[in-house]
Amino acid sequence: MTIPQISVFLENKAGQLADITGILSENHVNMRAISIAETSDYGILRLIVDDASKASSILLEQGFILTMTPVVGVAVSDTPGGLSKVLSIISRAEIDVEYMYSVFGQKDGQACMIFRVADTDRLTELLDENGIGTITGETLGIH
Amino acid sequence: MERYYQKEIETADREQILAWQNERLVKQVHHVWDNVPYYRAKMEEKGLTPEDIRSVEDLHKLPFLTKDDLREAYPYGLLAKPLKDCVRIQSTSGTTGRRVVAFYTQHDVDLWEDCCARAIVAAGGTNEDVCHVCYGYGLFTGGPGLNGGSHKVGCLTLPMSSGNTERQLQFMVDLEATILCCTPSYAAYLAESIHERGLRDKIKLKAGIFGAEAWSEEMRQDIQDKLGIKAYDIYGLTETSGPGVAFECSEQTGMHINEDHFIAEIINPDTGEVLPEGSKGELVFTAITKEAFPLLRYRTRDICILSRKKCSCGRTHVKMSKPMGRSDDMLIVKGVNVFPSQIETVLLEQGYPANYQIVVDRINNSDTLEVMVEMSPENFSDNLGYITKMEKELVASLKAMLGIYAKVRLVAPKSIARSEGKAVRVIDKRKI
Numbered sequence: 129m130t131i132p133q134i135s136v137f138l139e140n141k142a143g144q145l146a147d148i149t150g151i152l153s154e155n156h157v158n159m160r161a162i163s164i165a166e167t168s169d170y171g172i173l174r175l176i177v178d179d180a181s182k183a184s185s186i187l188l189e190q191g192f193i194l195t196m197t198p199v200v201g202v203a204v205s206d207t208p209g210g211l212s213k214v215l216s217i218i219s220r221a222e223i224d225v226e227y228m229y230s231v232f233g234q235k236d237g238q239a240c241m242i243f244r245v246a247d248t249d250r251l252t253e254l255l256d257e258n259g260i261g262t263i264t265g266e267t268l269g270i271h
Numbered sequence: 272m273e274r275y276y277q278k279e280i281e282t283a284d285r286e287q288i289l290a291w292q293n294e295r296l297v298k299q300v301h302h303v304w305d306n307v308p309y310y311r312a313k314m315e316e317k318g319l320t321p322e323d324i325r326s327v328e329d330l331h332k333l334p335f336l337t338k339d340d341l342r343e344a345y346p347y348g349l350l351a352k353p354l355k356d357c358v359r360i361q362s363t364s365g366t367t368g369r370r371v372v373a374f375y376t377q378h379d380v381d382l383w384e385d386c387c388a389r390a391i392v393a394a395g396g397t398n399e400d401v402c403h404v405c406y407g408y409g410l411f412t413g414g415p416g417l418n419g420g421s422h423k424v425g426c427l428t429l430p431m432s433s434g435n436t437e438r439q440l441q442f443m444v445d446l447e448a449t450i451l452c453c454t455p456s457y458a459a460y461l462a463e464s465i466h467e468r469g470l471r472d473k474i475k476l477k478a479g480i481f482g483a484e485a486w487s488e489e490m491r492q493d494i495q496d497k498l499g500i501k502a503y504d505i506y507g508l509t510e511t512s513g514p515g516v517a518f519e520c521s522e523q524t525g526m527h528i529n530e531d532h533f534i535a536e537i538i539n540p541d542t543g544e545v546l547p548e549g550s551k552g553e554l555v556f557t558a559i560t561k562e563a564f565p566l567l568r569y570r571t572r573d574i575c576i577l578s579r580k581k582c583s584c585g586r587t588h589v590k591m592s593k594p595m596g597r598s599d600d601m602l603i604v605k606g607v608n609v610f611p612s613q614i615e616t617v618l619l620e621q622g623y624p625a626n627y628q629i630v631v632d633r634i635n636n637s638d639t640l641e642v643m644v645e646m647s648p649e650n651f652s653d654n655l656g657y658i659t660k661m662e663k664e665l666v667a668s669l670k671a672m673l674g675i676y677a678k679v680r681l682v683a684p685k686s687i688a689r690s691e692g693k694a695v696r697v698i699d700k701r702k703i
Binding site (some may be wrong): 138169174 | 645648650651652653655658659680681682683684685686
């Protein structure tokens, strides 16, 4: 089970981020998670939203460059060492994590982390074997 | 089957062309001597009289004219006909100083339009075609020149002028334009707009005639692919009448210079010495049929190569390469010659749009070169490492091409202003 992520190219100039969030807000797109990777000159805005296909077509229409990537939502126990446990399992299996970030809020003592890896199937299998739950788009209110 | 607008002239043998040139040059030198005191003084300075010029072989003896002369002689100093015989002026954009004003008699306009008609027919144009001209009309020679040529060929002419892209596209679709005439940067912009609006299947274009600014082979390929047309280059400058001094044929390997009207030379831009055939140097034109504004040995500042290799199209007139840069637009950065077209070539090779801007500055007495490049969908990824890797590759290719380091700044798509006339490619902030 993967979740669709939208990655948008951000030029390093004032107002770029506000422009994007403004467009999403006007179109009633709700954000579930957000992360930014940056250099001094440009960045990548990564978004999980409730309606990825709507959001991406609106942003494309507005002239943004973006790409859609499948990512895995992982249920992490919201206690000390919760993330460490997950990461050590992944690391032992020698899966390379390209990047990760967290989803807003938590539920029933579980936080949700978004993981980007090259082989999403292998990651979900591994987590399954180790009794760690993956989070579906539905759980996050994504349709 | 190759078609020609003026077959006997365009396919005349070398001897015939030389005979025309010899006769017309001698006559032209007399005309200028008699009517243009400014040039006569230049000849006298060199101890020349019209009798010293007996054939094209004596051409090298004549003094050059440059843009500085045109500015100095502004507006009437180089006029060779009384104003009552003139019917038109055209003018340069004047971006590099005072404007240049060129004058035309009706005969001059006719010959100029013939030259443009040759270009349109070489691009496949006939009286069945709909010729969409979106060069600027007015003082700029692009619109009036191609407009006149299109009339001569008998095409249905759409005098669109530049700007208002929505209207351009509407006419192009509704009136089924088949030949597009504009600057290459505007052609690329229109191609993008057509692509974005999903109009590719609704347009009937088969050929484009693009000139008035430098463009690379890669840009040609890009426009041809996006519009599904053949893109032909056309060359000219206001000083020599306008577009149509030279034009491309079906071979697309250089532009035939209309040698019955213009004698071309290649010189060393530093010494003024005439270079042997096949050398790369500055292009110099002598107009041998113009009446009102007959420039002799005008230095174009365009760097190119002439070739007399036999052309498969059957035309016999000498071919000039695409200008490889201008000896005056050329940037010297850290003592290295940089041509914007080199940067364009690298960008297109690496999948970036040809819409770019070069910013040159001098910081702490050292030149800096920055290239603003628009991000493209092909080069974007959700992985920052991938983008920085692509950026490093671009920097390395630019270094290999230019010989110096250029900082690359990736910017949002469409954030560099697209011009509907001549693109502003270079911003030089140095105060030298």
